[in-house]
Amino acid sequence: MSEYTAKVMWHRGTQGFLNNRYSRAHSWQFDGGIQVPASSSPHVVPLPYSDPAAVDPEEAFVASLSSCHMLWFLGLAAKQGFEVNEYEDNPVGLMAKNAQGRMAMTVVTLFPRVAFTAASSPTKEQLIELHHRAHDQCFIANSVLTKVQCHPVFE
Template sequence: MSEYGATVAWHLKPGASFDYEHFNREHEWTFAGGEVVQASASPDYFGSGNRVSPDEAVIAATSSCHMLTFLSVAAKQGLKVLSYIDQPVGTVEKAADGQMAITRIVLRPRVVFDDGQEPDTAALDKLHATAHRNCFVANSLKAEIRIEPQ
């Protein structure tokens, strides 16, 4: 078992208003290694567009987990990956229960293998399916997660 944590901190600035449409959504996430992420609600919810939103973080974490699991599976199979680039897209909308949720995440990984190691489409799909099945972030989400290799 592993446990992970962070400090999420927000403070009302002196003299600032605190009503729904005007309170400042900017805050910080601080991780054990000292990394600080400047975060905010998305602009759709009165946040700042130049900071990471929780929605973006979930989508990025899903992609990152899939990538790291994919790389592990490939390495165990003796395949040398030269690069892996993904541009995931998530959709926030009303779910079947009427609650707002991230309902779908589409991963679009582009993987480059060492010369002569490029798997065929079926083998690549199997690598992604294995990575998806073993990604604990994906296993923790209700959202539909699709993988569309590029």
């Protein structure tokens, strides 16, 4: 068993609060010391009360699923002798009403593009299987109700 922590910090300062006109900008700090600017999504809370330059929880959720999948994929590829040169994903999360009628991240679709060395490229079937196994092993995908799809990009 492992435990993971983060620190989330927000300060009101001199702005009003009870009128609901306050900045949702805040920061996330992680165990390695990095601090990340965060905010509500401008799709949820309009400007100027959101910071579009900061990471919002919805974006972080999508990136977390993609990152976990990638890390499992890289590990599995290495074990099978497939040398990866580059991995890029442009995941998309869809916010919609779930079965209970509440807004939720209902689907996250990954679009990974992987470049291998010429001497160790998997077949299309092996690549699909690697992605399937990575999805099955991903801690984050195993932790959520969100449907996670993977559509590898073939070149």
